Amino acid sequence: MEKRKFTYLKPAEIKPQGWLRKQLELQAEGLSGHLDLIWPDIRDxxxxxxxxxxxxxxxxxxxxxxxxxxxxxxxxxxxxxxxxxxxxxxxxxxxxxxxxxxxxxxxxxxxxxxxxxxxxxxxxxxxxxxxxxxxxxxxxxxxxxxxxxxxxxxxxxxxxxxxxxxxxxxxxxxxxxxxxxxxxxxxxxxxIDYEKLYSKLSFERPGAKNYWTFVNHVVNVAMALKSRAEMSLLTGEDPDAFALAFYRKLTKEHGMAMGHFTGDECLSGTSPLQGSECCSVVEAMYSYEELLSIGGHPFWGDVLEQTAFNALAATVSADMWTHQYVQMTNQVECTRLPQEKNPFNSNSGEAHMFGLEPNFGCCTANFNQGWPKFALSAVMRSEEGLAVTALAPARVETQMDGKKVCLIVDTRYPFRDSLKIRVLTEGETAFALSVRIPGFARSARIRIGGEVRQAQPGSFFTEKKVWEKEEEMEIDFCFETEFVKRPSGMEALRRGPLFYALPIEGEYERIEYERDGVVRKFPYCDYGIAPKSDWAFGFGGGPVETLHEELPEMPFDREKPPVMLEMEMVPLDWRKEGGICSEKPESLEPVGEPVKKRLYPYGCTTLRMAEMPRLG
Missing domain, CATH: 1.20.930 (Transcription Elongation Factor S-II; Chain A)
Structure with a gap:
């Protein structure tokens, strides 16, 4: 059997800290921690x-x-x-x-x-x-x-x-x-031989509604990304070759603005009005975690973080009590859509609503794995020591050559641009400490003791030495705001691992009812969310300013995000009908003067516009 590049630590060896621990506490206090008490499909x-x-x-x-x-x-x-x-x-x-x-x-x-x-x-x-x-x-x-x-x-x-x-x-x-x-x-x-299938199969979405197949089902696809990597441990084949080619094809033909791919229920193209199933988000994350562990390619750490901090954070409410079945890139309303206006491939018009089990209950059960497995993937064991594989606050207590070693990753990343790693050892202990340097950084500066070094983005920086008592490694990243072109001709805005969106203030309607023997009653109810603020804008010109706030109690708070971008936005004639906006504005002619707006991290939004024309 072939060796993994990185192996998972025992759950007892890794302890999430800071905002990541708070996210897990919210999950335990929310829907995930109560399903066995109230939801018949778990309870009974x-x-x-x-x-x-x-x-x-x-x-x-x-x-x-x-x-x-x-x-x-x-x-x-x-x-x-x-x-x-x-x-x-x-x-x-x-x-x-x-x-x-x-x-x-x-x-x-x-x-x-x-x-x-x-x-x-x-x-x-x-x-x-x-x-x-x-x-x-x-x-x-x-x-x-x-x-x-x-x-x-x-x-x-x-x-x-x-x-x-x-x-x-x-x-x-x-x-x-x-x-x-x-x-x-x-x-x-x-x-199913996904490698053969996806080298031949066209990904183009058929025009007919209710197109549904096993081979294009978005959750199957998200899982299948790791299929050859799992087999590579027996066959010795390249663990990344299929996954890299498959991921590129997926994101080219079905990619969303924030880096995931559409599927509502099956692969659904690149329109910002198509959704992506919550199950596909957490299963894609698990595939990236396995790919990172098996082959060690730092790229999978990049897409893991991108998916967690954007797609997962957005499709589950900040308090972790509700979730969507599908999320939309441009999501101006979350109310039941009339069938004639429903843009989804084979999901109902309630699939993008937040609640107990909108559309179908698989995601109610499955969204639970997202953050815990991400936490278990933050630090792994390498052949020569330890590797910080996904950047998040964590404490590791383990042994190297029979000696106790404590590794503390102290960071507010992705809401800040730096991290400090403390290494505490029981006497002199020789091992290699590797840290993944995100590929979306422009540069990275590392300080160890009094020495300053530059690290290559998109790689692992490794320090192999004898560690003694207590030492520190500090890393500062340089992230720049960048516009990402979309197939629609519009663009998305990102800075580092976070994509940004124009938040839309929402008016919430609590919906309590019973269906199929399942009672929706607060706090296990559904919500309809209608827009209360203007949303019809394009990106303007001028500088983009980064604003930092204190970290809130809920890391992905919709009201008080820990980081924002501020820039000019241009009002446009952009129509909404039947609960959804049109795919593009009516024209690119401004209908008013530019106004300064604050953009939130995509994961800190419920109603939002994330794919817009760039007019500056």
Whole structure:
């Protein structure tokens, strides 16, 4: 088996700090931390002996809830997670089958859920050290080999076969046996060959509405980015070749202004009115984390940060109580759209609303993995030491050559442009400390002791030395504002890892009701959001000024963002009808004098304009 470039630390070794810890605390205090108490598909799931959904929703939720509980060292959350794991393990059959269905139902059961629950068990094993987990995963996967050899994969299992590689490789590292390699190749043989498919398949969106396929489904695509990297650990192939080519094609033909790609439900082009599913955001992040770990290419750290700080932050409310099913680049209203005005490919007109489970409940369960897994990816172990792979405040306590080492990443990045790394050691300890220098920096200056050095953006800076007692590394980045051209002929504005948007003040309507046995009642309700401020503008000329404010209680606060850009904006004749704006303004002729406006980070907006004409 090939080695990963970077390996994940044990959850007990890494502790999120600063704004990142606050984000996790908000998640625990919000929807993620309460789903098992109020949402029937988790609370009453067949996975724990109930009568509700017994497929992907409990595993999706646990995949984020478990690392959340252990990163926060919250014993009450950990006990609630253990209740689910206990029930799942108790329900495993003697032959290894673990999913909650009868033997008669097995033939028609989509084993995607088996892949997912094994991923969850591996995460739980890493967090808790529970000795039961390894054998349960072993028995499940050995039975799975027999099952899919005669039944073959279909539907979601065929589309997501490589997700099973994650628990399979985890198991193989611990107790390698030949049948495990057989299972890897049976999975690959039964599943969709994305490498071949996407080298031939046109990504152009058909003109017909309700176009839906497994091969263009945006979540499958987000997951598939890592498919060859997972297999590369067995085959020795280049872990990045497919992913890099695939990502470039995706973002060229379906890219959004802030760096993610559209899909509502399937890949949907480059219009700023198309949405992207929340599940695709967190699954793309996990793909980038795995790609960064396996191949070590710093590019994946760039797109991971970009996706987390923009797409993820925007599609979940600042207090973490609500989320969207899809987000839009230019999102001037979040109310139920009439069908004749609905721009989405195959989602309903409520898909962009914020609530408990708008459009469909998969994202309600799955958005939970985004921030906890990002936190687990902030610092990894390299062959020679430690690597700061995603820039965020964190504290690592581990051992090097039997000696205690503490690494503290002290930063307000991405809201500020610098970080300080403190290294505390138990006596003299030799190891390499690597730090990812973002590719969107113009330059980076590093100070170690009294020495100042320049680091190359888009690479890892590595300091290999004997560290003694307490030492510091300080890094200052130079970020510049830049306009990014869009296929629409309009542009987007970015500075460093953050894209910026014109915020639109919203008028909130609380919507409480019951549907399909699920009650929406505050704080678990939905919201309609209508615009209360002007939004029809283009970028003007003149300087762009960066403004910093104190970090608020909620890191991605919609009212008090920690950083803003101020510039002239030009009012335009830009129409809105049926809850959405037109794709472009009626003309580029100004309808008034330029006015100074403050632009917020995209992740600090709910209603916004992010893709606009540049008139300066």
């Amino acid at each position: 799931s067949r996975w724990i002996g109930g009568d509700r959904e017994g497929w992907e929703r409990v595993p999706y939720w646990l995949d984020g809830f478990i690392p959340l509980a252990w990163l926060l060292e919250d014993q009450e959350l950990q006990a609630r997670a253990k209740r689910y794991i206990d029930a799942i393990l108790a329900g495993q059959q003697k032959d290894g089958w673990i999913c909650p269905c009868s033997e008669a139902e097995r033939e028609g059961y989509d084993v995607w859920a088996a892949f997912l629950i094994c991923k969850v068990l591996a995460v739980y094993g890493e967090c808790s050290g529970d000795g039961r987990v390894e054998q349960a995963v072993y028995d499940t996967l050995k039975q799975l080999l027999s099952h899919i050899s005669s039944k073959t994969l279909f539907r979601w299992g065929a589309a997501r076969w490589f997700e099973c590689m994650i628990p399979l490789l985890w198991l193989y590292e611990r107790r390698p046996e030949p049948w495990m390699v057989d299972l890897a190749y049976v999975l690959e043989g039964c599943g």
